[in-house]
Amino acid sequence: MAEPLMVVESLSKHYPVSEGQYGGRTVGYVKAVDGVSFTIEKGRTLALVGESGCGKTTTARLVLRLRTPTGGTVKLEERDVHQLSGADLKWFRTSVQAVFQDPWASLSPRMRVRDIVAEPLVANHRVSKDEVRERVGVTLEKVGMQRWQGDLYPHEFSGGQRQRVALASALITEPRLLVLDEPVSALDVSVQAQVMNLLKDLQAELGTAFLLISHDLATVRYVADHVAVMYMGSIVESGSVDQIFETPRHPYTRGLFDAALPTHPRNRTEKLEIKGEMPSPLNPPTGCRFRTRCPQVMSICETVPETIEVAQGHRVACHLFTPEWS
Numbered sequence: 001m002a003e004p005l006m007v008v009e010s011l012s013k014h015y016p017v018s019e020g021q022y023g024g025r026t027v028g029y030v031k032a033v034d035g036v037s038f039t040i041e042k043g044r045t046l047a048l049v050g051e052s053g054c055g056k057t058t059t060a061r062l063v064l065r066l067r068t069p070t071g072g073t074v075k076l077e078e079r080d081v082h083q084l085s086g087a088d089l090k091w092f093r094t095s096v097q098a099v100f101q102d103p104w105a106s107l108s109p110r111m112r113v114r115d116i117v118a119e120p121l122v123a124n125h126r127v128s129k130d131e132v133r134e135r136v137g138v139t140l141e142k143v144g145m146q147r148w149q150g151d152l153y154p155h156e157f158s159g160g161q162r163q164r165v166a167l168a169s170a171l172i173t174e175p176r177l178l179v180l181d182e183p184v185s186a187l188d189v190s191v192q193a194q195v196m197n198l199l200k201d202l203q204a205e206l207g208t209a210f211l212l213i214s215h216d217l218a219t220v221r222y223v224a225d226h227v228a229v230m231y232m233g234s235i236v237e238s239g240s241v242d243q244i245f246e247t248p249r250h251p252y253t254r255g256l257f258d259a260a261l262p263t264h265p266r267n268r269t270e271k272l273e274i275k276g277e278m279p280s281p282l283n284p285p286t287g288c289r290f291r292t293r294c295p296q297v298m299s300i301c302e303t304v305p306e307t308i309e310v311a312q313g314h315r316v317a318c319h320l321f322t323p324e325w326s
């Protein structure tokens, strides 16, 4: 196992739900993220996958310090990121950057590309104008652009090129971790592969770790080293990309993959179909949260399953794998 860079333990974000439209007595909590734990290794990619509303984007925002957790910790190189201040906070802002889904929304239309790319560097470091110009030029070249393109505005680029600008801006501080929230889903299919190849090349060159948030399993398979599958705020299965794609064990993972990926005729087994919609997070099922949709539900599923290691590094939270029920 490579060295850990970020360790997330029992991370939770519970939102209070109040009575009435204008607030009042708290009548319950929406558990957007509930006891999530994972490790991101140096220079490697962990993908968080699951249906929309499963908690993966909230998890990314907690990791980025854009939300405050209600429980648990996020540690970057052993420092609790939600306790940082002063110089340590600057260190965090340099070390962790993000690229979001929509390259339109994340780039200011009134700024030239060179100023957009320079912004994280100027905000967090004392650097001369010459050094800023040089670093912007080098970073634009790294993402496959020309230096002179720094003089242009975002609207003068295609969607794929705008995502390259967003990447250059995220990479200029040479971060240890890049959070990629659906980085190619707003792009044309023909451009998606280019951007994913670019991400892989940059990771090999710079040794940056990625936390990839994606509902696109083909992208995940291509880019990730490790995968964690989320359902209603919790991780239900995690492991290496081969373990999750070749031998998915949790009924939710199997259903998700059966619906999204073609099966090779040699590997054809009975398909697992996920029934119905995700329940309301205001009123989640007791016990295993997947039990209202699970094709293999049993009476024991009214209790919360423990997470079991079924192979080295491959963990599943399902009663089908707890020794007394399997």
Ligand code: SF4
Pocket (backbone or CB within 6 Å): 250, 251, 252, 288, 289, 290, 291, 292, 294, 295, 296, 297, 298, 301, 305, 317, 318, 319, 320
């Ligand atoms: Fe299905 Fe039960 Fe496993 Fe939940 S614990 S996934 S309901 S078999």
